[in-house]
Amino acid sequence: MRSPMLPLDSTSRSVDRLTTPPSTGVQRSFDDLGMPLAEVTFCVLDLETTGSSPNDCSITEIGAVKVRGGECLGTFHTLVNPGCAVPPEITVLTGITHAMLYRAPRIESVLPALLEWMGGAVFVGHNVRFDQSFLDAALVRTGRPRIANRTLDTCALARRLVRDEVPNCKLGTLASRLRLDHQPSHRALDDALATTDLLHVLIERAAGLGVTGLDDLLMLPKLGGHADLAKLRLTERLPRAPGVYLFRGHQGEVLYVGKATDLRSRVRSYFSSDTRRKVDALIRETAQFEHRVCANTLDATVRELRLIHQHRPRYNQQFRRVDQAAYVTLTTDAFPRLTVVRTPSAKALVHLGPLPSTRVARLVVEAIETAVPLRRCRARVGANGRDGMCTSAQLGVASCPCSGAIERDAYAPLVERVVRGIEHEPDLLLEPLRDRMLTLARQERFEEAADMRDRAEALASALRRQRRIDALRDTGAMRVRVPGNGGVDLHCGCLVRSWPEGADPDTELPFETARQPDGATGGPRVPLARAVADEVHAVSSWLQANAVRIELLATDVGFAELLPAVPSFSARPSRMLKPNT
Structure with a gap:
């Protein structure tokens, strides 16, 4: 019987420039590789049956071989009385006759011994689904649970590894072309022995692809x-x-x-x-x-x-x-208006962003301007005003201070409403959009209602993201731990140090300290760069995902979101501002 080649210490020619190469003589942990194939117990099993349907046909013969590390640990063989006549075509194929099975045990008495003999070994078969389906059907008929062993199909594995060397992947063809020590004969034990030889050959071939553990071998047949x-x-x-x-x-x-x-x-x-x-x-x-x-x-x-x-x-x-990030800002003019900029100023009354693109930023601006009639024209507002109102004001959807139609005292509440809506009270901006969307839907203006929904969802997504980022920026220094997942040190929402489970964060840091990105510090009025905002949002998502397990070890200030929740306007997750994954 062939012994498999199991190169447990093989190395790759790939270059790992981000890690220190393993020193000579240091063996990798088996946990890194999965269970080594030399330590895996395989149970190679083959059945002969009265037909092809597990529901209507029965098992007539069981043959199995148990191997580990290329060594045969034992064999299992028995005929089984199917309780019915053996079809003539099956007798011609296998040579098994009804007379041979007359005094054989029934499957009910064979199964306990077979299951005990198999134990937790990996169940191997050539077209293993066929053999497993008959065993499962017999187990169910006798009131036992289905077989739970991990399975490996040598037929599928052969298609992956030797398909170009053989005309087909039938067991007889493979045994002949690969010159296996045992040849199949349509008898259970002979076929199981041939399948065992085939398994060892295939493990040798798989080693050439770097397959050294059980998990990799089980995955190999599933590869495209x-x-x-x-x-x-x-x-x-x-x-x-x-x-x-x-x-x-x-x-x-x-x-x-x-x-x-x-x-x-x-x-x-x-x-x-x-x-x-x-x-x-x-x-x-x-x-x-x-x-x-x-x-x-x-x-x-x-x-x-x-x-x-x-x-x-x-x-x-x-x-x-x-570099394609955009920000929505409220200018500091006498009559402020919303603008979309690439580089925001800290002097703006309020900002929202960074947003993924100017398209999304304009959608957010349209949403806010729909909820609050701020001025939309870009003309400079003079002391005496100008003749005529701008188009948006004539349509009744915007204020027009440039024509003198509104004074600063009357315009100020509109500005305050926008600032409050972005910073603390999102309903001031979102409720008018919801009302408008429902009105359009009742009027059966569904395309306009969908457009209003998209605007509202873009604004709501931006507000949710901004809120999560600002909440972390206000926390200062924070140290948290998640049982089973190590811990981290954060500063203004950015990762500055991390350690694995079981390590002391102050004395044992086996990994390089994470670098704090530029622009992470500063007051909440200072807009973050896109790269920093992405990182802070990733930290926030991690904290949210582990909220019920987090242990807060130290913090400068408390960390809790006391503001009202921002509603969603989409039945599906928003693609405008997709969370970091």
Whole structure:
């Protein structure tokens, strides 16, 4: 019987520029690789039956082989009385006759011994779903639960690893072409022995792709027929830990940056049956993978953001265009108006942003101007005014101080309403939009109602994001811990230090201290840059997701949101301001 080649110490030629390479002689943790294949117990099982339907047909023979590390631990073989006649075509195929089964035990008495013998071994079969379906049907008929062992299909694994070497993946063909020690004969034990030989050959082939653990072997049959499947070997150094990963091209350029709670599983998932052309193109252009193990999931999220902002990878859609951010500000003129700017001034009466684009910013401006009739014209307001009102004022949707139709004392309450609505009382802006939307819907002006809904949702999303960012900026220094996920030090909402579970934050910092982005400090009136705002929002999302488990270890001030909630105007999650993921 062949012994599998299990290279537990194999290394990848991929370059890990973000981590210190492992020193010579240091073996990686088995937790990083999953259970090594040399330690896995496989139960290779084959059944002979009276037909192909598990509901209408019965088992006539069971053969099984238990192996670990290439060594046979034992075999299990028995004929089974099906309680019915064996069809002639089955007798011709297998040689099993009714006379052979007459004194054989019934399946009810065989199952307990079989299940005890299998134990928790990985259930292996050639077209394992067929064998599992008959066993499950027999278990259900005898009042027992279905088999719960992990399963591995050598037929599917052969399609992945040797399909180009054989005309088909039938067990007989594979045994002949690969010159296995045992040849199948349509008898259960012979077929199980042949399948065992095949399993060992396939494990040898899988080792060439960097498959060294059980989890990777079980995933391999599910991988799509990717032309660059050989690049899977580049991922063999990836650990099972939270962190960030980079796809690099042949010139060293960063193609894509991502984060994961399990780096190994996440990167290998790109080789699965994902049919998106974008993923196929990404894998084709990738020459190496890099990774950085992080202390916890927040550390990984923040580092992902910073790497995207630094490299601007062309396969990353989110957070890449930090220079396209826009802000809505209320000017400090005698008669203030709303403007959309790229670089806001701290002197503005109020600001909202950063927003992902000028398109979203204009939608927010339209929403506020619909709720409050601020002036919309850009003309300078003179001392004597001008003849005629602007178009918006003539339509009755805006004030027109430039014509002298409204005085400063009458205009001031409108400005105050906008400031209060953005800072503390969102209903002052959102309720008029809701009323207008419902009115349009009752009048069956559904397209206009949908447009009003989109404006309201854009404004509500911007207000929610702004509120979460401002709440963290006001907290100053804060130290929190999430049981099982380490802890972090925050300053004005930015990550400045992180540590894994079990480490002392003051004396044991195995990871590089996270850098605090520029522009994170300052009073709440100072608008944040897009890159910093993305990071603070990511921190806020992490705190919200772990709110019931967070332990607050130290803080300069309390952290709680006492303002009224901002309602949602969309039945689906807003795509305008999608939270960091």
